[in-house]
Amino acid sequence: MTQAIRTSTVEPLPLPEGVEGIVSDWSSDQRAFKNVPWGKAMMWIFLLSDTFIFSSFLISYMTVRMSTTEPWPNPSEVFALTLFGHKIPLILIAIMTFVLISSSGTMAMAVKFGYEKNKKMTFILLLITAALGATFVGMQAFEWTKLILEEGVRPWGNPMGAAQFGSVFFMITGFHGTHVSIGVIFLIIVAIKVLRGDLDNERPGFMTGRKGKYEIVEIMGLYWHFVDLVWVFIFAVFYLW
Amino acid sequence: MEHAERQQHGAAGQQHAHVEGQQHPIGIYLKIWALLFVLSAASYLVDYFHFQGYLRWFLIIVFMLLKAGLIVAVFMHMMWERLALLYAILVPTLLLMVLLGIGALEADYTFFSRGVFFVKGLL
Numbered sequence: 139m140t141q142a143i144r145t146s147t148v149e150p151l152p153l154p155e156g157v158e159g160i161v162s163d164w165s166s167d168q169r170a171f172k173n174v175p176w177g178k179a180m181m182w183i184f185l186l187s188d189t190f191i192f193s194s195f196l197i198s199y200m201t202v203r204m205s206t207t208e209p210w211p212n213p214s215e216v217f218a219l220t221l222f223g224h225k226i227p228l229i230l231i232a233i234m235t236f237v238l239i240s241s242s243g244t245m246a247m248a249v250k251f252g253y254e255k256n257k258k259m260t261f262i263l264l265l266i267t268a269a270l271g272a273t274f275v276g277m278q279a280f281e282w283t284k285l286i287l288e289e290g291v292r293p294w295g296n297p298m299g300a301a302q303f304g305s306v307f308f309m310i311t312g313f314h315g316t317h318v319s320i321g322v323i324f325l326i327i328v329a330i331k332v333l334r335g336d337l338d339n340e341r342p343g344f345m346t347g348r349k350g351k352y353e354i355v356e357i358m359g360l361y362w363h364f365v366d367l368v369w370v371f372i373f374a375v376f377y378l379w
Numbered sequence: 380m381e382h383a384e385r386q387q388h389g390a391a392g393q394q395h396a397h398v399e400g401q402q403h404p405i406g407i408y409l410k411i412w413a414l415l416f417v418l419s420a421a422s423y424l425v426d427y428f429h430f431q432g433y434l435r436w437f438l439i440i441v442f443m444l445l446k447a448g449l450i451v452a453v454f455m456h457m458m459w460e461r462l463a464l465l466y467a468i469l470v471p472t473l474l475l476m477v478l479l480g481i482g483a484l485e486a487d488y489t490f491f492s493r494g495v496f497f498v499k500g501l502l
Contacts (some may be wrong), residue, residue, distance in 0.1 A: 142445070153461070155462075156462065159461060159462055159463065160463050160466060162463045163461060163463035164463055169405060170463055171461070171463060171464045171467070172461055172463070172492040173460070173461055174460065174461075174464060175400075181466075182464065182467075182468055184487040185468075186471060186472065189475075190475070191471055193475045193478065194478075196484045197478050198478070198482070199473070199488075200482055200483065200486065201482040201483075202486075204486035204487065204490060205485075205487075205489035205490045205493065206490075206493075207465050207493050207494060207497065207498045227426060227427060228423065228426055228427075232419070235419050235423070236416065236419060239412070239415045239419060240411065240412070242412075242415070242450065243408060243415075245454075246408040246411075246412075246453075246454045247405060247408055249401070250402065250403065250408065253400045253401070253446075254402070255401050263420075288436075289414075298389055310449060320405075321472045336494070338410075352400065353400055354455075356401065358485065359455075360455055363450055363451075363454045363455045364451060364455075366454075367447055367450050367451065370443055370446045370447050371443060371447070373419075373443075374422065374442070375443075376444035377426075377441075378422060378425060378426050378435075378439045379439075
C-alpha cells in the first residue's frame with residue numbers, strides 16, 4: 139500500500155460539526171462523505187435505492203389492501219402452526235424474526251473483531267451469521283411450501299379471501315428472501331477472505347482487484363443489517379396488520 | 380509528485396485514516412441485541428394477546444420504529460457518522476412519506492369507487 143508521507147507535524151484542522159459541518163463537507167471541493175471509506179458510502183447509497191424498492195412494494199401492498207372490497211386473510215391464523223398439540227399464532231414468523239435479529243447481533247460483533255484484526259473470531263462470527271441467514275431462508279421455504287400446498291395460496295388467488303394476499307406475499311417475501319440468500323453467499327465469501335488472510339495481506343479481490351481491507355467486513359455488515367431492517371418493516375406491516 | 384500525492388490522498392484520505400472504521404466496545408452491541416429481542420417479543424405479544432384498533436396500530440408502529448432506529452443507529456453505526464452522510468440517507472427516505480400519503484388517498488378513493496360501482500350493499 140502506498141503510504142502518503144506526512145511531511146508536516148501539524149495536526150489536521152478538526153472538521154466542523156453540526157449544520158456547519160454538513161455545509162462544509164458538501165462544499166469542500168473534495169469528497170463529501172468524510173471519515174468513511176468510499177466503498178462504505180457507496181454501500182449506503184445502494185441501500186438507499188434498495189429502501190426505495192422495498193418501500194414501493196410495501197406502499198403498494200398498503201394500497202391494494204386498503205382498496206380491496208374482499209376480506210383480507212387473517213395473517214395471525216394463516217401463519218399459525220400447531221406445535222405440541224397447541225395452535226400458536228404466527229409462531230414461525232416470530233422464530234424467523236429472532237433468528238434474523240440474532241444474525242444481526244453476530245454480524246455487528248464480526249465487524250468489531252474485524253477492525254481488531256482478530257481473524258479467528260471474525261471468521262467464526264461471519265460463519266454463524268451465514269448459518270443463521272441460511273436457517274432463515276430454510277424456514278421461509280418451509281413457510282412457502284405450507285402456504286402453497288396446504289393453504290392453497292397462489293399469486294392469483296387463495297381460498298381465504300382477497301386475491302391480492304398471495305401476489306403481495308410472494309413478491310415481498312420473495313424479494314426479501316432473495317436478499318437474504320445473496321447475503322449468505324457474500325458472507326461466506328467474506329468469511330473465506332478473512333480466514334485466508336486476504337484482508338491482512340491486502341490481496342487483490344477476484345473481480346474488482348481492490349486490495350483486501352477489513353472495511354469490507356463493515357460494508358458487508360451494512361448490507362446484512364439492512365436485510366434485517368427490511369424484515370422489521372415486513373413483520374410489522376404484513377404479519378401484524 | 381510527492382506533493383501531488385499528498386494533495387490527493389493526504390488531504391482527504393490518509394489524514395483521517397486513523398478514524399476510518401468504527402470501533403466500539405462489544406457491550407453496546409450485546410445490549411442493543413437484547414433490546415431488539417425484547418422489542419420483537421413485545422410486538423409478537425401484541426398479536427398474541429389480540430390487541431385491536433388504535434392501540435394495536437400504535438404499539439406495532441412504535442415497536443417497528445424503535446427497532447429500525449436501533450439497527451440503523453448502532454448496528455449500522457449511523458449515530459457515529461458525520462451529519463453529511465446521515466442526512467444524505469435519511470432525508471430521501473423520509474420523503475417516502477409523501478408516497479405513503481398519496482397511496483393512502485388513492486386507496487381510499489379506489490375503495491369508495493369499488494363500493495359504489497361493484498359491490499351491492501357495501502355502502
